[in-house]
Amino acid sequence: MGALSWDDYFMSLAFLTSMRSKDPSTQVGACIVNDRNRIIGVGYNGMPSNCPNDQLPWSKRSVEGELATKYPYVVHAELNAVLNKNAESCSGCRIYSTLFPCNECAKVIIQAGIKQVIFASDKHSDRASAKASRRLFELANVELRQHVPEARRGGRDGTQWEKAEKQ
Ligand SMILES: O=c1[nH]c(=O)n([C@H]2C[C@H](O)[C@@H](COP(=O)(O)O)O2)cc1CO
Ligand SMILES: [Zn+2]
Numbered sequence: 037m038g039a040l041s042w043d044d045y046f047m048s049l050a051f052l053t054s055m056r057s058k059d060p061s062t063q064v065g066a067c068i069v070n071d072r073n074r075i076i077g078v079g080y081n082g083m084p085s086n087c088p089n090d091q092l093p094w095s096k097r098s099v100e101g102e103l104a105t106k107y108p109y110v111v112h113a114e115l116n117a118v119l120n121k122n123a124e125s126c127s128g129c130r131i132y133s134t135l136f137p138c139n140e141c142a143k144v145i146i147q148a149g150i151k152q153v154i155f156a157s158d159k160h161s162d163r164a165s166a167k168a169s170r171r172l173f174e175l176a177n178v179e180l181r182q183h184v185p186e187a188r189r190g191g192r193d194g195t196q197w198e199k200a201e202k203q
Contacts, residue, residue, distance in 0.1 A: 040186075042073055046132040047156060047183050053078045054113065054134050059106065060094055064113035066133040068126055068150065076123045079116025083109055114141035118148050126150050132183070136161065142169035145178065152179045 040048070046067050054065030057080040068076040083092045087109070098104035114137050118126060127149030131137075136155045137145060145153060153173065160166050173180055 042069075043132075043154065043183060044186050046075075047134070047154065047185070049075070049078065050132045050134050050156075053080050056080045057082055057113075058089065058094065059110065061096060062135065064133065064135045066113040066117040066131055068117050068121060068129050068131045070123070070129045076126060076129055077117045077119075077121035079113045079118075079120050081110050081113045082116065084111055112138065112141050115144050118144050118150075130154060135159070136166055137169055138163075138165040139168035139172065140165070142172045142178075146172060146176045150178065152181070154181050154183050156183050158182060 046069055050065040050067045052065065053067065054063040057063035057065070059081050062081070064081045065078070066080070067078050070076055083089050092106070092109045093104055094106050096105060102108060113135070114131060114133055117131065125148075129148075129150050130152035131145060131150050132154045133141075134156045136158045137153060138160070158166075170180070172178075
């Protein structure tokens with residue numbers, strides 16, 4: 037078996053990072069890489085630091101309304117990856133994300149100077165947030181590419197991607 041490609045390696049790292057997430061329905065991981073293939077930052081979706089996790093909800097919906105769901109509180113994986121960066125800047129970098137970024141993450145990605153987005157799952161493509169983010173990326177000339185694991189081209193066991201697509 038040959039060496040892992042950079043794309044498979046960084047997307048695998050994004051999946052590994054996603055496994056730190058406590059979201060019971062969608063674990064997301066992201067990894068920012070520079071043009072020398074050095075890792076600049078990683079992140080996953082989680083509640084903000086210093087907020088006791090057991091005091092915030094993980095539900096998708098609630099009879100009590102939106103404030104009783106995770107959506108107003110959770111920090112997205114891509115935002116965490118940018119905030120956690122260990123380099124001066126993300127300018128000219130690419131980001132690997134296990135899920136296509138929403139519009140709020142698209143704004144952060146564009147403002148951080150990231151030039152390429154490589155994603156695995158596109159399961160929320162029908163949501164307005166995904167449509168808005170496509171529009172922003174197009175206008176800002178950020179390149180989008182869905183990751184096709186080497187396994188799909190024959191060879192490796194790509195079970196983690198199959199799992200992500202089913203999520
Ligand atoms: O860009 C993203 N990055 C990210 O981390 N997420 C997180 C927020 C939520 O915890 C989860 C989405 O939840 P759900 O699929 O249950 O609606 O994924 C969601 C998006 C966009 O959908
Ligand atoms: Zn987002």
